[in-house]
Amino acid sequence: MCQLRGGTRAQARPSIGGTLTGRGGNLIVIDDPLKPQDAYSEAARENTKQWYSNTLLSRLDDKTKDAIIVVMQRLHLDDLVGHLLEQEGWTHLNLPAIAESEFRIPLGSERYHLRRVGDLLHPEREPREVLDEFKRSMGSLDFAAQYQQEPVAEGGNLIKWDWFQFYDKPPGRTPDDRIIVSWDTAMSSKELSSYSACVVLQIRGETAWVLDVFRERLEYPDLRRKVIELHRRWRKACNRYELVIENKGSGMSLIQDLRDENIHAIKVDPEGDKVMRMNAQTARIEAGSVSLPRSAGWLDEFRREVMAFPAGHYTDQIDAFSQALDRAFNRRGGEVGWKFVRGLY
Incomplete structure (x- = not known):
């Protein structure tokens, strides 16, 4: 789904790939632009990227200060987020279910939230035993992408x-x-x-x-x-x-x-x-x-x-x-x- 917001009201919620002719906004929010079942379809990934570049990008009303937010689970190295991270100008907030390295998340006013190795994103809803069961049932490849935001099997493919x-x-x-x-x-x-x-x-x-x-x-x-x-x-x-x-x-x-x-x-x-x-x-x-x-x-x-x-x-x-x-x-x-x-x- 894509949401365009102008002023304080949401103006439109067109689907990914849909037309945006005549519509614009100051804040565009793209929510899960790729379905999990389409992750390994090169055509689906290319269609999403082409729609973003050729249709959505021009819909910002004021391109000097308006913004685009993409909210999605990672599904493939070449998904929309992977494509955008190859470009400059993006702030990347990456929240894996299980922290694999120590990092600080800026909260503003010089405050930070520290995540240590092994910290869970939401232990009340998804404790470690639940995540481990998901990993066993989904497989390491899909779990690494959708839960860890790292669309590569744990440890690597040909090279560990x-x-x-x-x-x-x-x-x-x-x-x-x-x-x-x-x-x-x-x-x-x-x-x-x-x-x-x-x-x-x-x-x-x-x-x-x-x-x-x-x-x-x-x-x-x-x-x-x-x-x-x-x-x-x-x-x-x-x-x-x-x-x-x-x-x-x-x-x-x-x-x-x-x-x-x-x-x-x-x-x-x-x-x-x-x-x-x-x-x-x-x-x-x-x-x-x-x-x-x-x-x-x-x-x-x-x-x-x-x-x-x-x-x-x-x-x-x-x-x-x-x-x-x-x-x-x-x-x-x-x-x-x-x-x-x-x-x-």
Whole structure:
């Protein structure tokens, strides 16, 4: 349902996908725009997003100060809220039934409500034993989406989050350490296009630390500048350094342009599909040989993409990540890191 409010009275309650011609409002409230049974219908999700962008968005009377509120349970990574969170300008109030991390909810006048790990949203109506029973009957996938507002099965899909190790400070560097800067690039910064993503690894023996992740929609000139900027930053950090770029799309032009700047980039022609490439690295991650920072500005977005893979909407960070691990351990001048290849005994 969608409710338009002008002044102090509700003016209309059209259905999602319905016409709004001739109607406007100062406050638009969208309530549960997607039905649970439509969550896995790509057509239904796209229809909802198109209705929002092409019909509803223009109905604000004063676009400088009017507001839109979306109230919904999460149903899919690519539902309307997932789509809107990819854009700027939204305040996100996320209230999972069971708090999975400690966070503060602002109440105004510099007051906060603190939720600690394990706190229940409404223990009188939904105590822990009731929620546990719901999870058993619904399954972890639907429970994670509808009750936890995290439309990914607990722990992840192909990759489990608890497989990773975590560090408070990055390790120091030894003469034998390597730095690998891996790029998965996209050509366009149009709204629905892919991101360009970069993952930076420090390698020591059979261990990898993720030092940095960059992800943004960039037109080619901005992409080129960013690649050079990160190259110069990390090239100084270690004597053994490799810049790796997937040889497709804008990456092909980028490799040539960097050569003109006397910057050597290793071009990678991917083999197999992206699920196969990431799956080849899961044994190493599961063995505890890959570490992430305990806190970083990019960590939440990286976590969402990793845990959603391969069902998530975006895979740019995953592609750069698997490419970096492959370069680090499986393509060292023809040497193969057999220790972590599944199925070999």
